Amino acid sequence: MTEEKYKVLVVDDEEPIRRLLSKELATPERHVLVAENGADAMTMAINYWFDVILLDLRLPDVKGLELLIEIKELVPHTEVVMITGHGDVDSAVEAMKLGAYDFIRKPFNLDQMEMVVEKAHQRVVLARENTILRNNSSDQLPARLIGNSRAIRDIRFLIEKVAPASIPVLITGESGAGKDVVARMIHQRSLRAEKQIVIKNCASLQKELARSELFGHRKGAFTGAEESSEGLLTYAHDSTLFLDEIGELPAGVQASLLRVLETQTFRRVGEKDERVVNIRFLFATNRDLAREVRDGNFNEAFLHRINAFRIEIPPLCERKEDLPLLVDYFLAKLAPDSGEYRIATGAMNCIMNYGWPGNVRELRNVIERSIILSENNLITERCLPAEMVDDNDTDGDNLTLEAIEKKHILKILDFHNGNRQKTAEALGISRKTLYRKMNKYLEPSA
Template sequence: MTGRCLLDNKDFRILIVDDEESLREVLSIMLHREGYRVEAAVDGAQALARLKDHAYDLIISDIKMPRVGGFELLRHVRETSPDTVMIMITAFSSTEEAVEAMKQGAYDYITKPFKNEEIRIIVRNALERRTLRQESRRISDGARRQAMGGLIGQSRCMQELYDLIEKVAATRVNVLITGESGTGKEVVAKAIHYNSDRRDLPFIPINCGAIPENLLESELFGHEKGSFTGAISQKQGLFEVANQGTLFLDEIGELPPMMQVKLLRVIQEREFRRVGGTKNIRCDVRVIAATNKDLEAEVKNGTFREDLFYRLNVIRIELPPLRERREDIPLLVEHLYQKLTGRTGYQIEEAAMRRLLEYRWPGNIRELENLIERCVVLGASDKLTAQALPLPLQATASGGAEPAGIGPEIPDSGFDLDAYLGGIEQEILQKALEKTGGVRKKAAELLGISFRSIRYRLAKFGISPDDEE
């Protein structure tokens, strides 16, 4: 499979730690047949004694044991042998403890009773991940930022986020990303995927709130030919398309109740049926969900299933709003300018930067990107001045009232959005033509649109450029 390391099992040494003799024997025999060098310890105390004289690539340990338990063993391993990968064993009722162990550095957990094939896959993936981690340990800060998929920031909360993404990416557990709108939840989901051993396999995003309820089941699970009116052929669903990769469920809080039930079953059973189908289809998909809603509150008021919430919320990543990491704004501005223009060295007037730092950014990074795009298109130079900022930011001052946003106030009587956006579009087109001396082709390049598109837009507003024939 693409992206897999070619591992020689005999090169890996595994220690099994459990106070149940039968479980130690089953795991030892199975993994020995796979070619690994396997040893066993009756509890954590014996494991600690062995670790004084031997190094292990992988340890599989029960959580609850006499004398020294799994948590204490895990902490010791993380401190003394960070290259050793640990997998925890737990009873189904102890899932919370297993998740806590993963937060402390375990690679994954196995619930009793388990399937042998599940153990083989987890062990192989854990050792592959260990090999990849060893090969890439000494990456530079710049390479690390590149591996984070475009996440920008050097603030403490961003450094903590990078660390958490790296830890989570090494596992196969489901992740729930929460935070305000515009904080970059999909960017984080992609960073998790592309830092995982699924990086060469599909990353499939879907906005749960953007698809009509009657089409959502078909979109997720596919359908058979003739299963409903309009189903003229068989269709694969996104779970099938994302097999062995990652499915990103954005706006998961908008998922209708019936679909919550179906999604829960897929996550639990790792199989589904197409609409109108009779055959169960197995799938290996990592689910990353995101929402700007308070799902705990949604659970309390009965609009979101509690059991689904706990299945999704194995690991939670809470993204900070931009106002809580203001020190990252200069870096973000430079990055966004380079992204829009392909150039570096964007100059920012001190008064303009002061206003950017004082503003509360209710739309977060998305709002900042829109602002920089507007300033680049309408600006007369490569320097951002306070006068070039929208009026709400020009009015921002220390101790003053915080503006609600860049856009206009919306009266109770209603608002003509098309007319407002049309006015902005017309102004941008005219400014772009002024900047390029009326040459439509250059104006189109400046705005990042095709010549055909700018010709249509100019005709729509009755604008006659200087180069019109």
């Protein structure tokens, strides 16, 4: 797949300048469009997602500085380079204070113009990548689904089939099961793989600001909106947006996202004009969304739309044949450079007999801890958490999975003196997931 061209807009009322720049600045990586007045420029800036705008200070229908202010409010991700005449230097300096990237005087040097445009574009790319990385909890290395169980082989098959399509995908499974890995595998095998995936955990969104963070907002749209801001939908344009913990999203925002899914258009908060986007949506949840719909906590139409293609990841306790491969993988990935780590038979038996309520995330935490406690690069039972060894000493054949999980949660809770935050961290699950499990297993008075 070849990378999509980035777009440059030339705004100038002189037709020879528009013709010259559209010809000279066009390259295989750069597409150049033109506008002869401010009104056309604003319409195009909103609809065509330009990275760089070359803006003449003197236009027939609006002052260049006024147009600059409006551009920076409506499309703050775009860098603006001012084109000035000899008598406009003071105005050009003022434009820099108002957010312009640079200014170039007429008559301009084409080599200089080329250099300024490319530097402005690089700034846009860097700002976009920084925003994406701040939201992405996972690294950008190739994602791998470790295991050879029938369930994992089936998931790999589904990933390969759905990745090239644009259909939304809903990934379900318990916390720590690897939903983020599946999402990144889909993106890395898709036609959008050259762009970075945008990841957001909806549980981290403040409810009152969720719409703004996803859709962006215009300056003054609400109390505290002192500057215009782009949302994650803007940064995911032409790429993939993965929304984890989708069950935590407020109902009103669910309805707005449904419209984006159906029309590929959206409005920033406080803005009237619609923007067109091209986004592949992936969603994940550890909740039973059908039950959430029945309880009035989730939008039914939204569920039908995001559930067009579903991939379910079974808990680790149901695919224990994958444990040896996962252990080997984490030993190799997490071990320091001092050498190869081994695991004793007794310790491996404990790992195989354990219930793993925190799934793969908990396994990673256990292996990382065990490496630190190991001696001579050998992991023994002494390196494992006490509750894992204790569980291995009991006859678990007569216990249900729920009974084993309940027993383990109570032990970890007791070990941390009832501290739910530390218990959740030890299990490798979120506090909200821990609360739901406690409400499920424990008496109301507990």
